[in-house]
Amino acid sequence: MSISGMTGFARAEGAHGGVRWVWEAKSVNGRALDMKLRLPPGFDGLEPAARAAASARFKRGSLQASLSIARDAGETAPVKIDLKLVERFLQAGETFGDRVEKPRWDGMLALKGVLSAEDDVIDEGARTSLDAALLASLNAALDGLNEARRAEGRMLASALTQLADRLDAGIAAARSSAAAAPAAIAERIRTRLAALSADVQLDPQRLAQEAAVVASKADVQEEVDRLAAHAGELRALLKSAEPVGRKLDFLGQELTREANTLCSKSGDLDLTRIGLDLKAVVDQIKEQAANAE
Template structure:
């Protein structure tokens, strides 16, 4: 059975190759669909596609952020003389010597800012590609860690969600019991009212029977009860076959629609009380479903 997954979590991976080292962090929060944001170092543009492809292979929903920080250890490099800067310093030195100043020494000139530079070695394309491939592998590792964290959240959510579904089933059973007495309640209420308003009217008993039957039909909630039971079965099936967050979102709307109709048809305070508690429980379930992938 596929594990139920939440949508919040964090994953991290680190790596190094040659004179490069890096850290990858992946985190996610709730989202109606899958959205991936990437932040990476300059010159590693291909990593964004790698991050998006890896995320899409692992997740169906959630707002994901993948960040890569890469550092390169400074190498010794080759020393080079900045001839333009040296010539400027030499020209100034000669002017000062003409005024009686001590002649400039080679040591002094070489210590001046900008005269001696470290020449950076050009990046080897093959080596850089290898580094990029290694970082992409650690992006996948960070996303795997994120997936494990989200599944941990899902494991905690599962019993909570199933508990709410069980509570809804109990309330639907109570509603069915209360609804069974509605017909008698409606008939008694209507009979009493008619006899108060028109005690001497001709054909009163026949009219009472007809009108009471019409009211009972309009207050019949058997269809709503049947649909709620079907929704309960569907919810349990979806929980057992994730990812199903979007379908569960839609199902919560159907749950609430039937509960609202049940309340509107209620003819007794007892059934209304059950209907209101049912709506409150459905809303609590909906809040938990928002966290499901």
């Protein structure tokens, strides 16, 4: 079985060219694939490749991936002063004339955007090498996340297999109860009429006709057959090599529809009880299926 879940967490660390980093990737349930990336300034160029790497592995789920970067101990980043920005600030300050004090350099350097650590001041070849190392590390994190989701999938598959066994048992019980329904209905009619008057002579042919009409209205054979077909499809999906979460969602709706119809048509207390048990099993199947990719 290759069913996968949608919940997991993984991280990967790396270092290259005096830079060290940590990727963290996690995912939770989602109807479609939705990825949110948190990248440090200057590394936005990694986003297309990161999204492609996620799409190649996952079809559903809400994913979050974040990259934290720091320089190795002893390494210092080049410092950049934006002189053009400083000049614009000075020109703007001249409009105040002598009404305010002249700006000081410590104040100017504290202004946003004037002073920055220039982590991206490396030659093109070194940056290409760093980006490749970062993406390789991201792939390792996504592989770890994929394995975590597969581990959840194995638990889901085990739970769904047990529920499929219970579903089959309930369907078999419903089929047996439905087969005995016509005779039971005829006996109930006979008993009720006899209770009205002990002197009433019952026409066997008329009794059979009335019982057949009532039994026809309460016939659930089609519902039982469709439930059995859906149960077979459930087992087939659990063996599929493709993501089956959406198909399991739809199958759960169909199982609910048939179980509800069986209960509403049932004219027998025992069959109604079986139908309610089936509905409980189907609800559990839907709960588990909601976690499948």
